[in-house]
Amino acid sequence: QYQDRTFRVSNGINEDHPVGDGVRAMQACLDERTGGALKLNAFWGNALGGDLQATQSLRSGTLEMVITSSSPLVGIVPALGVFDLPFLFSNEQEADAILDGEFGDYIAGLLPEFGLVNLAYWENGFRNLTNSRGPVEKWEDFEGLKVRVMQNNIFLDTFANMGANATPMAFGEVFSALETRAIDAQENPFVTIDTSQFYEVQDYLSVTNHAYTPFMVLFSKPIWDTLSEDEQTAMSDCAVVGRDAQRAAGRALASESLARVREAGMQINEISPEEQARMVEKAQVVYERHAEEIGVEVVERMQAALAELRAQ
C-alpha cells in the first residue's frame, strides 16, 4: 500500500538545528514503516523560499512539506496568532500538554480549509531577549530599547506595549544591525542566539520567556489527498516520532547553548517570579487588543484549556 514517493521539505533554518534531528528520526521511522517507499528530501536555509512562500506553495500543491514557525503564517490562518500572545505558556510541560492535546487538535482541524494539513507540533521554543544596553530585570527596563522583532503585529504590539521601540527587520540583517548598534536588542530562542553568534555582538541575555513558538510540520492538502490512507497514517505517526526526537534534541541543545553563550561572555539574568507575574499582568492588554483578529473563540478555548491544566 506504499508507493515510492519523495516529499520535498522546505526549512528556513539550517540542517544543524534540532529540526534536522527531527527530520532524520522521522525518516528512520518512515523507512521502517514503509520499507523505504516514502522519502523526505529536505531543503535547508530557505533554499526553496521563505516560510510564508513555501506554505503558499503547499496550498497550491507545488510543494509537499514545510516545517515552519507558526508566526509567519498568521496572515493565512489568523487563529495561529494565538501562539504569538506574550507569556502564554509558563513552561515546556504546559506547552506540550496543550499542543499535543485537544487544543492542538482543534487548531490542526482549522487548517485543511486553508489547504494545509498539520502533522505534528515540533518546537522552536521559548524566546528570550538579548541586548547591548544592560540586564532587563523588570518591565521598565524595556523602555526605549530598539528591539528587532519579526514582522508580526502581535510581536510588534507586545514590545510597543512594553515601551520598547519595536523594529521589524529581516532575520538576515539582524547580526550586522546589532553589530553596528543600529538596533539594541533582538529576541529569539537560546539555540538561535547561539548558532547565529549573537553573543559576539550582544552583552546581555535576559531569560524573559516572553513567548513560545511551535514549529508546525505542514503538508500540502491537495497532495495529501492523493496519498493512500496507509501513507497518510505513516506520515502522521512518523511526524510524532520525529517530534519527540526533535523536542528532546532541542531541549538538550538549549541548555548547551545557554552554557556556551555564558562561556562566550554574555551576562545572563533570570527574571524574578514577582517581576514575571507583573509582566504577564501588564501584557494582558495585548490579549484584549488582538482577540478579535485571532478569533475570540480561539483565545477563549486556549485560556480555558490552560485554566483546566493549571487547576490539575
Added chain:
Amino acid sequence: MKKGIDYLTRGIEVILVLLLASMAVMVFANVVMRYGFNSGLAISEEMSRFFFVWLTFIGAVVTFKENGHLGVETLVRMFGRRGRMICMALTNALIIMCAVILFWGTWLQQPINASVIAPVSRMPMIYVFGVTYFAAVGIGIIAAVRLFRVLTNTVSEAELRQFAGEYDDDSQLVGRSE
C-alpha cells in the same frame, strides 16, 4: 490607434514615476523618524515593498515595449532579414507562452492570495500579487502584435534592427545596463 497607445504609455510612465517617488519618500521618512524621533512606521516598510512589486511588473511591460530587456543578440545579428524574422517569430511565440502561463498561474493563485492578509496594512495580498495579470496581459499583447507582424511580413527594418540589439542611440544602451 498609435496616438491612443502613446497616451496610454505616457500614463503608465506617470504611474511609474509616482510609485518610485513615493517609495523614496516613505523610506526616507522612516530613516528620519527612526533617527530623529526614535520611532518608525511599520506600514511604510510594507507599502514601499508593495509599490516596488508594482513598479517592477508595470515597468516590465513598458520596457518590453521599448525592447529594453537584456538579451544576447550575437547570433541573431549575424543573420539576414529572413533569419532574423524566424528568430523574432520564435522568441515572441515563447514570450506569449510565458505570458499565458504567468496569467494562468496568477489565476490559479488568486483564491490563495485573496485569503492572505498583509501583516501591517491588513491589505489582501491579491492587490499586490495581482499585478502579474497586468504584466502577463501587457507583455502578451505586445508579443502577439510582433508575432503577427512577422508572420504577415509587415515588420519594419528598424524593428528587426532593434530586435537584433542594434541601437542608434547610445543612451539606450546605458539605460539597459545596471
Added chain:
Amino acid sequence: MIILVFLASLLGSMAIGLPVAFALMFTGIVLMSFMGIFNPQILAQNMIEGANTFTLLAIPFFLLAGELMNQGGLSKRIINFAISFVGHLRGGLGIVAIVAAIIMASLSGSAAADSAALAAILIPMMRDAGYNVPRSAGLIAAGGIIAPVIPPSIAFIIFGVAANVSITQLFLAGITPGIIMGLGLLVVWQFIARRDKVATLPRQDWPARLKATADAGWALLMPVIILGGIRFGVFTPTEAAVVAAAYALFVGLFIYRELKIADLYFVLLRAAKTTSVVMFLVASALVSAWLITSANIPGEVGNLIRPLIDNPTLLLFAIIALVLVVGTALDLAPTILILSPVLMPIIRQAGIDPVYFGVLFVMTTCIGLITPPVGIVLNVVSGVARVPMGKVIGGVLPFLLAHIAVLVLLILFPELVLTPLRWLRG
C-alpha cells in the same frame, strides 16, 4: 541529465534572441515539465516573491542617486579635480581616467553609466592631446568596470540577496579590491604611456587645486556618507541608498544648481525603467532558481567537482574560470542570478568565506562586461567615443589582462581581501 536540459533550454532560447528574463522563465517551464511537476503557479508565485524583498529596494534608490548625480554635473567636477592633481604627469589624462573612475565608482554602481560619462569628457581631450584613441577607450572601459566592485554596488545587492550574504559586509569587502584593480590599470598604463608621445597638461598650482577640490567636495562627501553610515550602523544598505538619493537631489538642486525641477520627472522615469528591467530579471531568475534547487542541480554539479572540494584554491580557480566563460556572453546581473543558486552550496561546503567569494564573483562578472562577444561597457565606450568595436576590443586587451592578473592574485592571497575587511569591520 537534468543539467543538460537546463543548459540546453537556457542557452538555446537565449541564442535565438530571447531576452534573458524570458529565457529564465522558459527554462523554469522546461525544467518543471521535465521533472513532471508542471504547475503554472510555480511561475506566478516565484516571480512575485522575487520582487517582494525589502533589501532590493536599495537598487532603485542607488540608481536614482546615480542619475541625480549625473544630471547634477558631477562627473565634470570629479574629472577637473583629478586633472588638477595628476593631469601634468606623463600619460596624465590616462591617470585622470583611472582616478576619476575610482571616485565615480564610490558614488554610483553602474559600470555603463560611469564609462559613458568618462568617455564623453575624456576621449575628446585625449584625442586632442595625441593619445592613441582605441587604447584610451580601452582604458576607460576597463576603469568603468570598477564601479560595481567599489560600493555602492547593485551587483553586490543582487548577490547578497541571491546568496543570502550580508550586503554590508560585501560593501566593506569590495573597497580594497576595487582600488587594487585601479592600481593594476595604473601599472599597465605606465608601460603604455612611456611609448606614446603625448602632450602633457600644465601643472596646476595649489590655489587652483584647492578650488577644484572644493568644487568636487560635495560629490566627494557622498561616499563618506554612504560608507560611513553603513559602517557605523547609522543606516542599513537600503536606507543608505535613499539617503544618497536625497543628498544627490540636494546637491544637484541647491549647490551645483545644474539639476532643474523639470528634469526630475525624467530622472525618476529613467531610474524606474532601469529598476524594472533589473527587477524583472531578478523575479524571473527566482523561477529557474527554485526549480534548479528543487531538481537538486547544485548537488549534481557538486558531485562533478567533488574532487576539488578539499582544495579551496583550485576549486576557486575552476569556479572563477567558469564564471569568466559565462561572463563573456552574459551581463552582470544575469550571471549572478543564474550561477548563485548553483555555486553557493558548493562554496559553503568547501568552507570558503561567502563574502570573499562574493567579491571575486562580482569582479569576474565585471570583467565579463569588457569581453567580447557581449560586453555592454565595450558597446557603450565604442558608441560614445566613436571608435569601432573591433578597435576598442584591441585597446582594452592589456587592461583586461591586468584585471585578470589582479583576480589571480586575490585567489592566491585571500588575505588581500580579508585583512582590510577585518580592519574595516573594526
